Amino acid sequence: MFAPFPEEKARKYCAELMQQLDIEQRIDFETPIKKSNQAFSTNNICQKNGLGQMFGICVCINQKNEEIVLKAFSGQFNSIWNVSGWVPALLDTKKFAEITKDSDLLIHQLTDEIESLNLEIKTLEKKYTEKKADYYQLQELKKLRRTKSALQKKRKTLSQNSMSEIFELYKFFCADGNSITFKDIFKDGTQPPSGCGECCAPKLLSFAFEHKLTPISLAEFYYGTEPASKKKIHKSFYTPCDEKCAPILPYILGLEILYQDESIVVINKPSGLLTIPGRGENKIDSVTTRLKKIFPNCIEQPSVHRLDMDTSGILVLALDKESHKNLSIQFMEGNVYKKYFSFLSRKPYFGKGCTLNTTKNKTISGKIELPFRLDVENRPHQIYDEIFGKWGTTNFQLLMKSETAEILHHFNLSKKQLESFEKQNVFIPISFEPKTGRTHQLRLHSSSIHGLNAPIIGDNLYGTQNENERLMLHAAELSFNHPKTKERIFFKT
Structure with missing residues (x-):
């Protein structure tokens, strides 16, 4: 997975830590050398027949705006969980x-x-x-x-x-001030991967949030004997792992970060989370409020585009005003490429707003163009209106049923949601490429009799939503020009 925080500052401290490990050849730095125990010797991870270990540094700022440097090792060091001066394990070791x-x-x-x-x-x-x-x-x-x-x-x-x-012994402290257990992460009773919760990143971030510290930089490196596979190289840097860190970090941070730099953050928004806060205390939690807890120096309104609360997928957010302005212009001028995956609740019937492409293969694709506006008497619904409506344009392509499993992978469904989906008598896989960004555009283009006349599965506004069902709409791909470097960058889930 991508590093959730900038690495540069932490890497400098990592270099110092590597040098200290080289010179002292032990990890119990706080103990006088004469009293040092061989159990803490780096010989344990540098022997020819041994195996090295991951180490990490997290640079934080405390409430007095002072810099605090945390360090951690993965798992146990020579069967020892906790060593003075290092971030402790996330479980009750006794x-x-x-x-x-x-x-x-x-x-x-x-x-x-x-x-x-x-x-x-x-x-x-x-x-x-x-x-x-x-x-x-x-x-x-x-x-x-x-x-x-x-x-x-x-x-x-x-x-x-x-x-x-x-x-059950593990406890993680989160950016929002709350704590969670594995039951909050693996909600369907699925057992976490072996070693989950022992990596450096979860240990460092949990400790930081528990002690009201704000992480600003995080880096990890491998030290010691290299495995035969050469998947880990001595003194090389690595980002948090996909197998054991990726399931945990989005819960600790509150967001799944796909990319970040000094200008932008790209996240994979879960279904059920607002992009920006709504009115009322129960609608404060959102992508932007969570982002500001992780990156407190970002601008007040980092959002440059939105996804409906029930839609999941890729969002880009700006950390400074210049980047926000640049990205906003790109969205307004249609310079941003977006692709969504979805499932329709029935076979589409192409209304007058649809134009089908003429192709030699069996693939059905086309364009939907419809005018619609807010239904002021039934907010937040949008309605078709040829007189006062604003036009929205969407390209679409019906996909093969054989692609269903691959598409479902993007939705990260829970066990119950997957069971609910599999009970569907009809589900039509489809991809959308919106050319405009109207409110509920894809949902309305799907459900309208002038569009596809086939609501998206789980649409509680324009169709039906059964128990344990979610809106089957996911923003899977996003491409735009980086606001600072001007380089074209592409993201997909």
Whole structure:
């Protein structure tokens, strides 16, 4: 995943940390060298047959506007969770020890039994291959295989139960001042990946937010013996990992950051979150309010375009006035490319606002042009109006049913939402490329009898929304010129 904060300042401190590790060859820096314990020696991660470790630095500003530098290592260092001077683990280590003391013993006992059975099985299999096994030995071989399978299942169940107990010990502090657990992140009961919550970035950011610090720079590097795969190189920098960090960081930060620099931030907005605050206390939470908690120096109104609350997908936000003005002009002049994926609730019937393209293949595509305006008596609905309406233009293409799984991947549906979607008798995959940016444009172009006459699945304004259903509309691609460098940049989820 992309680094959620600028790296430059943190990298300078990382370079200093690398040098300190080289010179002192230990991590317990706060202990006098003469009293240093070999358990904290970097030999543990630099041995020929060993394996290195990730280290990270997070530069923060406290409430007195003083710079605070935090450092962390991933997981345990030589089976030790917490070391003085380093950010602590995100779980209760005493309870972890209690859980693993009993479960690890049983798991090791089962492993020994399985390995012992493997030796017996190999002996009998060799006799079977050489056709020297009699009837009773063949029966014994079958029995041993069944026993092995049962023990493997028992070990797997024991391991899963142990991991579930361990994951319940984790607690993450967030940018909004609240704390969450894995149950808040993996809401369908899915078990987190092994090692989730042990990486440097979650540890550093959680500690920062717990202590009212504002992160301004974050960087991580690998130190020690390189793996045979060479996926990690000694003293090389890496961004937070996709497997274990990507599921957690959007919850800690409140936003999934796809890209950031000194001028802009690009995020993947979840369904159900406002782009800007609405009226009333229950509508304060939004992309912009969350952004300002992470980047407090950004301008008051960083939003340059919006997505409906129920629409998910890519949003670009400006951190300074110059970038905001530049991006706003690009959107107004139609210099921004946008692509959405969606699912229609029924087969489309092309109304008078549709113009179909003539193609030799079986793909159906075209353009929708309709005038519409706010229905002042039924806000926030938009209605078709040939006299007072403003024209909106959308290019569309019906997609193949075989592309459904790939398209669904963009929506990040929960287990219940996916089950609800799979109950649909009809779902028509479609892509939209809006050329204008009218309110509810794609939703109205889909549902109107003058458009596709087929509401988007889960549209609670222009169609129907069943239980556990969300609006199946996602902004999947966005391209524009960078406001400072003028380089054309492209993003997709």
